[in-house]
Amino acid sequence: MERNSGTVARYLSRLGRSDLAGAPADAATLVALHRAHVERIPYDTMRLVLGRPDPCDVAGAVGAFLAGRGGYCFHLNTALAWLLEQFGYAVRFHRAGVQGPRDPGPVGANGNHLALTVTVDGVAWLVDVGLGSALHEPIPLVAGRIQQGPFVYGLRPSDVEVGGWRFDHDPAADSFVGFDLAGQACSWVEATARHTELSTSPDSPFVRALAVQRRDASGVDLLRWTWLVRIDESGWHERVLTSADELAEVCRSVFGLSLDGIKEPEWEALYAGQAAGWERARARRSAR
Helix, strand or coil: CCCCHHHHHHHHHHCCCHHHCCCCCCHHHHHHHHHHHHHHCCEECHHHHCCCCCCCCHHHHHHHHHCCCCECHHHHHHHHHHHHHHHCCCEEEEEEEEECCCCCCCCCCCCCEEEEEEEECCEEEEECCCCCCCCCCCEECCCEEEEECCEEEEEEECCCCCCCEEEECCHHHCCCCEEEECCCCECHHHHCCCHHHHHHCCCCHHHHCCEEEEEECCEEEEEECCEEEEEECCEEEEEECCCHHHHHHHHHHCCCCCCCCCCHHHHHHHHHHHHHHHHHHHHHHHHC
């Protein structure tokens, strides 16, 4: 997508930060854009589960967000990278690999995740709005512990990627274990090479399970299957959604998603499938 001030203005409006138009490409603007992105555009696999994934190129991702939809890491970080470039930031793409809760160890930078880095005034930052329950703000690429809201993260040199980095997630988020990113930047095409597979294969966890997540300064809202959880400094608050109408209302009111184009029979089928998925997941959790 070419530079387009009108699209940038609409994007900033979607983020609720029209005031940032014309802001300098400094660390403060980077932090502000990152915060707004995770607060207003959720991590969302709904279109993948429905079998209608949006393209993850800039036009497809930005178009989805301007239409009120969310996306998963390839959409979210691709679109943010474009927006940052409009401000004048030099963005680098990195292949990365998320270690899920059932993985016995790090998977390396296997391409199941796209990560970004940006250097501002000589400081390299990890920029990632595609992690759902994780970063609220970007973080400098410096080893250490980072607290954001109720969660404490770790950043350190990777054990499996030479010259790369390891992000360790807070177990309290009940999400992924962590991820490793390759130290060497690559092209966007290389970094997103697994999008088609991960967004369409019936074996992909992104296709099987509905996941909607929205981070804010005090915690995170998580929807998995039909299980809704709020995690913040006051603890866990959870409930199981009992109807397709309740699922739709949560997607609209909690996550701010547009459901345009999803017909009632399709929505009922989505709910039924995800309710069955939650029952299977709950049985596995109980057996641990």
